[in-house]
Every structure is written in structure tokens, then in C-alpha cells.
Amino acid sequence: MAENYSQWYNDLVLKADLAEQSPVRGCMVIKPYGFAIWEKMQGALDGMFKETGVQNAYFPLFIPKSFFSREAEHVAGFAKECAVVTHHRLMNDPEGNGIIVDPEAKLEEELIVRPTSETIIWSTYKNWIKSWRDLPILCNQWCNVVRWEMRTRLFLRTSEFLWQEGHTAHATAQEAEEETERMVHVYARFARDHMAMPVIVGRKSPNERFAGALDTLTIEAMMQDGKALQAGTSHFLGQNFAKSFDVKYTDQEGNLQYVWATSWGVSTRLMGALVMAHGDEHGLVLPPKLAPIQVIMVPIFKTDAEHAAILDKMAELKKAIEAEGHTVKIDDRDALRPGFKFAEWELKGVPVRLAIGPRDLKNGTVEVHRRDTLEKQTVALEGIEKSIAALLDDIQKTIYQKAFDFRESRVEKCDDWDEFKEKIQTGKFLLCHWDGTPETEQKIKDETKATIRCIPIDSFVCEEPGKDIYSGKPSDRRVVFAISY
Amino acid sequence: MAENYSQWYNDLVLKADLAEQSPVRGCMVIKPYGFAIWEKMQGALDGMFKETGVQNAYFPLFIPKSFFSREAEHVAGFAKECAVVTHHRLMNDPEGNGIIVDPEAKLEEELIVRPTSETIIWSTYKNWIKSWRDLPILCNQWCNVVRWEMRTRLFLRTSEFLWQEGHTAHATAQEAEEETERMVHVYARFARDHMAMPVIVGRKSPNERFAGALDTLTIEAMMQDGKALQAGTSHFLGQNFAKSFDVKYTDQEGNLQYVWATSWGVSTRLMGALVMAHGDEHGLVLPPKLAPIQVIMVPIFKTDAEHAAILDKMAELKKAIEAEGHTVKIDDRDALRPGFKFAEWELKGVPVRLAIGPRDLKNGTVEVHRRDTLEKQTVALEGIEKSIAALLDDIQKTIYQKAFDFRESRVEKCDDWDEFKEKIQTGKFLLCHWDGTPETEQKIKDETKATIRCIPIDSFVCEEPGKDIYSGKPSDRRVVFAISY
Numbered sequence: 001m002a003e004n005y006s007q008w009y010n011d012l013v014l015k016a017d018l019a020e021q022s023p024v025r026g027c028m029v030i031k032p033y034g035f036a037i038w039e040k041m042q043g044a045l046d047g048m049f050k051e052t053g054v055q056n057a058y059f060p061l062f063i064p065k066s067f068f069s070r071e072a073e074h075v076a077g078f079a080k081e082c083a084v085v086t087h088h089r090l091m092n093d094p095e096g097n098g099i100i101v102d103p104e105a106k107l108e109e110e111l112i113v114r115p116t117s118e119t120i121i122w123s124t125y126k127n128w129i130k131s132w133r134d135l136p137i138l139c140n141q142w143c144n145v146v147r148w149e150m151r152t153r154l155f156l157r158t159s160e161f162l163w164q165e166g167h168t169a170h171a172t173a174q175e176a177e178e179e180t181e182r183m184v185h186v187y188a189r190f191a192r193d194h195m196a197m198p199v200i201v202g203r204k205s206p207n208e209r210f211a212g213a214l215d216t217l218t219i220e221a222m223m224q225d226g227k228a229l230q231a232g233t234s235h236f237l238g239q240n241f242a243k244s245f246d247v248k249y250t251d252q253e254g255n256l257q258y259v260w261a262t263s264w265g266v267s268t269r270l271m272g273a274l275v276m277a278h279g280d281e282h283g284l285v286l287p288p289k290l291a292p293i294q295v296i297m298v299p300i301f302k303t304d305a306e307h308a309a310i311l312d313k314m315a316e317l318k319k320a321i322e323a324e325g326h327t328v329k330i331d332d333r334d335a336l337r338p339g340f341k342f343a344e345w346e347l348k349g350v351p352v353r354l355a356i357g358p359r360d361l362k363n364g365t366v367e368v369h370r371r372d373t374l375e376k377q378t379v380a381l382e383g384i385e386k387s388i389a390a391l392l393d394d395i396q397k398t399i400y401q402k403a404f405d406f407r408e409s410r411v412e413k414c415d416d417w418d419e420f421k422e423k424i425q426t427g428k429f430l431l432c433h434w435d436g437t438p439e440t441e442q443k444i445k446d447e448t449k450a451t452i453r454c455i456p457i458d459s460f461v462c463e464e465p466g467k468d469i470y471s472g473k474p475s476d477r478r479v480v481f482a483i484s485y
Numbered sequence: 486m487a488e489n490y491s492q493w494y495n496d497l498v499l500k501a502d503l504a505e506q507s508p509v510r511g512c513m514v515i516k517p518y519g520f521a522i523w524e525k526m527q528g529a530l531d532g533m534f535k536e537t538g539v540q541n542a543y544f545p546l547f548i549p550k551s552f553f554s555r556e557a558e559h560v561a562g563f564a565k566e567c568a569v570v571t572h573h574r575l576m577n578d579p580e581g582n583g584i585i586v587d588p589e590a591k592l593e594e595e596l597i598v599r600p601t602s603e604t605i606i607w608s609t610y611k612n613w614i615k616s617w618r619d620l621p622i623l624c625n626q627w628c629n630v631v632r633w634e635m636r637t638r639l640f641l642r643t644s645e646f647l648w649q650e651g652h653t654a655h656a657t658a659q660e661a662e663e664e665t666e667r668m669v670h671v672y673a674r675f676a677r678d679h680m681a682m683p684v685i686v687g688r689k690s691p692n693e694r695f696a697g698a699l700d701t702l703t704i705e706a707m708m709q710d711g712k713a714l715q716a717g718t719s720h721f722l723g724q725n726f727a728k729s730f731d732v733k734y735t736d737q738e739g740n741l742q743y744v745w746a747t748s749w750g751v752s753t754r755l756m757g758a759l760v761m762a763h764g765d766e767h768g769l770v771l772p773p774k775l776a777p778i779q780v781i782m783v784p785i786f787k788t789d790a791e792h793a794a795i796l797d798k799m800a801e802l803k804k805a806i807e808a809e810g811h812t813v814k815i816d817d818r819d820a821l822r823p824g825f826k827f828a829e830w831e832l833k834g835v836p837v838r839l840a841i842g843p844r845d846l847k848n849g850t851v852e853v854h855r856r857d858t859l860e861k862q863t864v865a866l867e868g869i870e871k872s873i874a875a876l877l878d879d880i881q882k883t884i885y886q887k888a889f890d891f892r893e894s895r896v897e898k899c900d901d902w903d904e905f906k907e908k909i910q911t912g913k914f915l916l917c918h919w920d921g922t923p924e925t926e927q928k929i930k931d932e933t934k935a936t937i938r939c940i941p942i943d944s945f946v947c948e949e950p951g952k953d954i955y956s957g958k959p960s961d962r963r964v965v966f967a968i969s970y
Binding site for chain 2: 020022023024027028029030031032035036038039055056057058059060061062063064065067068069075079080081082083084085086087088089090091098099101110111112113120123124127139143144146148160162
């Protein structure tokens, strides 16, 4: 892990049965264990969206090329990495070379597999919006998207990925801006409370904005190699898409106005963030709130009689813990030794392991092992279901605190260019002054690979005037520089 | 509805805000209200799958053409209706005609947008299966699929649709056959208990089997025009895909064996079935278990003081009903009259409507209206949350019973060909003898458009010998003929 973080990540995703490369270039298979974690993420996020009044809907996978092209910056941002459907039929090769594309079945207009759905959704909203009474519209969809990628990494960058994309329509700029902020804070809260992952909430510099947005808000997390990972974004789209698709509403005074838009999304990339934020030499470390199995039980025995007695006790215990709302599994696979099972469930990041042997049975005890700290202790079986609940809470908090402390130890102010160049390579978030120009940002990137991850919102430590770390020009606040995934 | 059932269906899907056509040929937009129903279906089915040990996973959207072609019957079944990705980039036309497909970005091998995922999944299972200990594998995925369709109808036949597809791998033919039956019965139970829709469970004739299956089981429902709708299928695939993708396991005796397969799916087509099974002249009739809103409340008032007092009472009532586990909405939109709201919620199929006016407030009563029978009564407010729960149960049962009685009135034995030709056009399920040959089935279809919907499982009324209704040849049991969607 210390030697080659990237290799550690790839190996862990495979070994922990989260995902694997498919035979289709750049597309992954999400395996059942990985998908169960994603389902937990979806469930929590979906509930948080709905609490803000968002409803789910579904829009087409395909976008006609002409729609895709209507917003100029948008198409420029996505045209180089998209999958294009040109035909709708296969046929037997008349020359006997197997199955070929039927040249007769060429589409009149090519279809783009959605890389994001602003264009198809705004062409639909045109029919949904007539009056101020139709606003706001708050829709989200959970779906797959495709962005052709040459270099892919499981979860972090794949040609197809799963995500949710929210698309909202508002009567005023202010409402849309408020929605943009509301949703980035939903993401930050989700990262903190469910993923146990602290994030910095901020604004992207113009260079790093979403194609077609006036403003992009982001949550940025630090991975254990000190690199930044953009974990979710929320965009204020102004009236760009409303103008491209001619979406107007009649306001309360009877005037026609263009509608204001936001969009916001998180993806299966969060799975990569989860692995990299908490994993260790032994494997995954899952926060209890996202763990498909929260408690694993391993029986330890020599005789059949011991085996049977321990399994009986475990079944009873399982019921009691489940009644407290936790997920429990008994690992009763034969032909595998307890040590092997211990290692496997550590690899898979199960927060709590309970082992019961013949002596425990006699003494009315159980061995409790927590994955995050690897601490073990023997405790009384009586009433253990209550202490398990408290332990899971504690693990959730401890994992967060560890990630928080790690990040704090690697965030610092930097006002010297030579120091910057050196420190940024060691995996740090550097809080530096920036003159606000894309040119300076680009030069810093060219020399160090570091980018402005965000201009933090609500961070008092950044709000002080100074001089740009590179150009020396005046700056009225610090921004976060880091090397990113 | 009686005059033009098809038009009634199309209008209702649009008016009730379930779905609409998108600008993309044959692809639909599922609107929030429609999607909320689909989410209820997903939630119930997903839970039922998981109870049988199934886990969710995710496999790529794209299938390389060479994979797709490996199982001969399979490719023959799907090649004529698929979307083919041939390029991965757009560019500005050097001649200034906007955005075009970049001819340099042609894929080496074309990719098919999945119409179903047997091929990509079995190419993956090859790596997951080594020994009998790896079996069974029980995976499901919720996803979108594309089958190019020339004539489309919302929910019933669209080029893109949402579905779930289960794909299981087993050590023996018997286990796979059991799984095939288990899942078709899960579908039948879901249709009955959640959709309030009776179905006939049976076996498809060879003509109607899934491309690549040895056996296809189906659930067939009767719509209110007497036509049949295939609502879900479960396939025993034998070793066809294992052989095409060389998937073998070592059995307990150390011998290499090909793996046995099943696949099974239901789709957003169920939304169409729900509309057509229960809807009436006033709109949708939703079974309470699938209704996104189970209870709608409409205030009736003249003065602001009445309005405020009624809303207070409704808020209190809403809490009490929600505490019983039901979904409640107060329709407090201004500028709309109660009568308009009543009609709208009837159109949307909300099972129970509560109206409170000043007189109710004074008397401590509420007007309770049930959507299925359109009956109204005034009842005491005190303890109403308990009777609402009982009412919702009763509505669920009544809707089922109505659909069941309707179907029973239109299922009959038929042994005369002239009678068959006449009756089948009036919308009936006819139980007839069939000689078991594809030729006879085809001739009957050519002359009447009727097909064998299924050979019922466990139906004693069908199990009697006789003579084929068309050919007169001997038959050992009756099958279900109908005209279908």
C-alpha cells in the first residue's frame, strides 16, 4: 500500500469482489458484493433527495445528434468521448463471414449514448413548463451513462458508469442557485454521515466547470495518498439550456421568461472513494452504514457436537442482533479454517466479527473483533446485541475521525512557490493565493500537475487577502490546490 | 373505453402523467408519477428475489458483436432489432456543416446495446465458476435494454425499456429447472398480491420460446378488452450458453461438466398491464400496494378561517394515517376547485379520497370516497386511521376479485373451429386442444391472429384428452389460445 498505492487499489477492488474489468473496453462488471454497497449508497441518497422534494423519473438513453449539438460549450465538452449509434440491425454476411452490420439499416440521424442528460431533459421540459405554476420541477434519474475513456480504472474512470443526475427548473436565478447549493450540501452530508468521509465544499474555477454551466460546486475528498478526488458536483446552469431548447414560462405578471436550471450528480466513482478513503493493508474498511454485512460470525470447533451447539447459539444471537436493525451473517462454510475466514472478512471490510468457540460457550462469552482498529476483546454474551449497536456507532465515528485527522495533517497554507512544488508532490492539499486567472492556473498545472480543486465555501481560514503563489498578483482569498484523480 | 380501448389506453397513460413519447424514436420518458409506481414494483420484486437468495449486480450495457453471435438461435432472435454502436467520437465538420461523426473514430468491433444480457453475463461467469462450490450463482440486474421496434406503444412496446433480468448458474438440470419454476411463481405471486392481477402460469409452445431457451415459462394476464398480455417470463436455458462460452465446473467427483442456466425478467411493460387490468372510464385504478399516494385529502371551504381550521385538522389526520404506514397527501392547491381536484385524483387512481368541509368539521366527520367502486360515505373522524387501513386492504382485495371475475367470465373451453374463430375475436381465452405441432399453431395464427399463450401448469381443467381444434389430431391436454398484445 505504501509502495504502490495505485496497485493496492486495483488489487483490493478485485480481491474484495467489488468489481472487475469486462471484455468490453473500459466497461466494468460490478460484482454482487460491490453492488450491495452501491445499493446502500443509492438508498441513503435517494431518501435525502426525496426529503428535499425531488422525484425520480426516467429519460431516454439515446440523444439525437442535433439535440446534443445545440448548446455549444456542452457539445464541445462531450463530443470527443461518446458512443455513437449509427445502425439498427445486424445481418448474415452474404459472403459468409458471419454476422455483420446491415448497411441498409443506417439511421437517418445518429444517436449518442447519453454522457449526461441535460439536452434530452430540457427538450422534454419544454413541454412540461408553461406557467410559473409549473415550477419548480425537481427530477432525478438513476441510470447508466457512457463517456468513452482511453485509460480506465475500476470505479474511478470507466467508459460506462452508474450515477444519478438531478435536473431542476426554476423561475428565478436565486432559486436555482439555492438549489445548486442545497444539493452540494446533501452530497457533503452523505459523504460525512454515511461514507464517513470528510469533504471540502467549494466552487470550481472556470477552467474546471461543467461544460455548459455558469457555476460548478463540488465536494473534494482526500484519499490516503494525499491526492484529491472529486466526489460529486452540482451545477448552476443559468438559462443556457432553456435558451438552447426555448423553454420559457409565463410569470405572475404575464411576462414570458426563460427558465433557470441546475444539474447535479454522483456516480459509482464514490465506490472508489470509499475504498481509498478507509482501506488498509488488510483490505476494505467499510463504515457500518454502508456495509452489506455489518456483523460476521465465525464458529470455532473441533467436534460435531461443539459445532452444533455453537451454531445454535449463533442463530439465537443473530436473531437478537437483527432485531436491533443490523445485518448479520453466519459463515458456516465447511472446508475452510477460521483463520482463512477471518482474513476474508477483514479483506471485505465487515465492521464487526464475532467468534465463538467451545470455551466461549462454556463461559457465556464471545470474542468481538472490530475491523477499523483490529482490536479484539472477549465479552459476555448476555445483552451483547445492545453493545453491538453501540460498537457499530463507535466504528462509524472512529472511521470518520481517522479520515478527518489524516486530512487535517495534510492540509496547510503555502505562500512560497518552491515550497509549493515540493510539498504538492508529497500528497497535500495546499491552501494558496491565486490571482483568479485561468492562465496562472494552467501554468501551475503544467509545471506541477496540481489543479485548483475548489474555492472553499464558508472556510474562514481561506478568507484573507494575499499574493498569488505563482504570479505574485493580488488575491483576496486562498483556494485549494492538489493533485487529483 | 368501450369504443376504442387502444385509444383509451394511450390517452390515459398521457393524462395520468405516467409516460410520454420522447423525441427519440420509440423511446419513452417515464414521468415522476409513473416512475413512482415503477419504484413500488421494483421494491416489492427486489425483496421477493432477495428472499430466494438472489443478489443484484451490474453488467455492461454494450455487447461485442462477436459475443452476441456465439449462440446461433439467440443472435437470430435479436439481430433484427438492435442498436449498433460503430464510432466513439464526434467532430466539427471541416466543411462547416455542424457536428458529424468522426470517421477516424470507428470501432474495431461494433458494440450492440444489450437487448438482453445472456451473452455478456455468461462470458463473465466463465471466470467466476471453477468448482461445484461456486454454484449456484444467482444474480439479477435492474437496467435498461434496447430492442429496435418499428411500431411502439408506451410501456407495452418501446425501443428502450427498463427491466430486471435474473441470470442463474447451476450444477444440475434439475436445479436449473426448479429455479425457472421458482421465479415464474415469484412473478405470479407479485402479480396477484401487489398488482391485484390474476395470471395464468404456463409453458410457452416452442414457437414462442425465448431465443436460446429449451423451455420458457410465462405469466399471462387478461386485459379488459379480453386480450392476453405476457407479463413475465422465466427461461430454462439448458447448457446452451455454457457451451457457447465454455463454462464448465468440476463436480464433487472431479469431472468437468457444463453449467446449467436460467434467465427471467419482467419489464416496464407491467406498467401497461396495470393500467389495462384495472383502469376505467374515470382513469387509473391503482391497487393500494402500488399507489404512490394511497390517501388524498381535499379541503372544502369558503372562508379563510374555515380553510385554516380544516388544514389543521387534515395535518393531524395525515400524521395519524402515516403512523399506520400509509402515504397521504393534502391537496391544498389554490385556484383549483374541489371538483377539479376530485377528478384529477380519480384520473390518477388514488385509492382513497378524504374530503373535509365546514360541516364535517363541526360534526367531527369526514367524507370517504373509494376509487375502485366510486362509493362515498360520511364517517366519524375519531379513529379513522384504523378504518383507513382496513379500507385499503379491502380495496386491494376487491380490485383483484373484480379482475379475477372478469377473466373467469371470459375463459371457456372450445372444441369447435367455427365457434373458435368467432369467439376469439370477441376477446376471450379459449381452452382448446392442440396437436402439439408448430404447423398447426402457425395456421391458427394466420387465420385468426390467435396464438397459444401458454400450456398451463397445474390446471386440472386443461388436463383431459381430446382432438386438436384445427387439425383434429389427438391431444392430451388443452392449452390457452388468445389474441395478445
